[in-house]
Amino acid sequence: MKKKREILVFRDTGAMADHILGVWTDICGEAIKRRGQFCVALSGGKTPVPLYNKLSLTPYLPWNKTHLFLVDERIVPYDHGESNFGMIRRMLLGSIPLPEENIHPIPADDAAPSDAAVAYESKLSAFFNLVRNEVPAFDLMLLGMGADGHTASLFPGADALKEYSRLACAVIPYDRDLMPRVTLTFPVINNSSHIIFFISGRSKARIVREVLERNNPSLPAAMVRPVSGRLLFILDDDAGALLSKEE
Numbered sequence: 001m002k003k004k005r006e007i008l009v010f011r012d013t014g015a016m017a018d019h020i021l022g023v024w025t026d027i028c029g030e031a032i033k034r035r036g037q038f039c040v041a042l043s044g045g046k047t048p049v050p051l052y053n054k055l056s057l058t059p060y061l062p063w064n065k066t067h068l069f070l071v072d073e074r075i076v077p078y079d080h081g082e083s084n085f086g087m088i089r090r091m092l093l094g095s096i097p098l099p100e101e102n103i104h105p106i107p108a109d110d111a112a113p114s115d116a117a118v119a120y121e122s123k124l125s126a127f128f129n130l131v132r133n134e135v136p137a138f139d140l141m142l143l144g145m146g147a148d149g150h151t152a153s154l155f156p157g158a159d160a161l162k163e164y165s166r167l168a169c170a171v172i173p174y175d176r177d178l179m180p181r182v183t184l185t186f187p188v189i190n191n192s193s194h195i196i197f198f199i200s201g202r203s204k205a206r207i208v209r210e211v212l213e214r215n216n217p218s219l220p221a222a223m224v225r226p227v228s229g230r231l232l233f234i235l236d237d238d239a240g241a242l243l244s245k246e247e
């Protein structure tokens with residue numbers, strides 16, 4: 001039986017990306033065999049860039065049966081340098097045969113944060129045919145983690161961490177210099193069949209240890225606990241530097 005939580009450490013983000021591409025291909029194949037489609041939610045940040053690069057070279061994957069969503073987004077136009085969807089569009093979407101109707105960005109380019117969150121929830125409800133309190137079940141949720149332990153746009157101490165009745169919510173930072181965002185909430189993240197954390201860099205090593213070995217409950221990344229799915233941590237040597245060797 002496959003383990004529910006697995007930690008793999010690689011030499012660099014290129015090797016991490018190679019491994020995730022293999023996992024993606026397997027999960028995608030299984031999902032399409034089971035339900036005829038594969039639904040994946042992607043994160044922004046720098047760590048997944050090599051993965052998106054590699055994915056852009058895979059026109060042979062079943063893109064016509066793949067539906068691509070976003071984990072979180074900043075409230076900026078899509079052509080803004082900080083837009084997650086903008087980055088994914090530049091890196092990936094121009095090079096693969098993914099039909100327009102299979103692309104589901106967070107409508108954050110021209111809306112107030114709370115309106116964008118409501119609009120994204122409506123999109124999710126319609127696409128996944130949700131009734132009442134149902135939550136979507138993504139086949140794959142790709143997450144990053146910041147050096148403060150945030151994941152998606154779920155930051156330590158934020159109200160969004162306690163949001164258990166919404167699918168997506170607005171995140172208004174206390175610091176006015178930071179951008180408002182929209183994020184998927186824990187109920188959605190934790191309902192995924194597969195969750196992959198993609199974490200690199202020495203600045204994250206201490207928090208990686210807190211999350212993986214101390215289960216520090218104040219850290220959002222430690223609140224990612226799949227209801228029944230699998231959780232895979234893919235780290236580079238630097239991010240995994242403080243972990244004890246056995247798992």
Ligand code: 6PG
Binds near residue numbers: 047143146
């Ligand atoms: C984002 C994501 C964020 C990201 C982490 C890690 O859009 O930035 O919301 O959760 O995944 O901050 O980012 P790096 O990969 O750049 O370290």
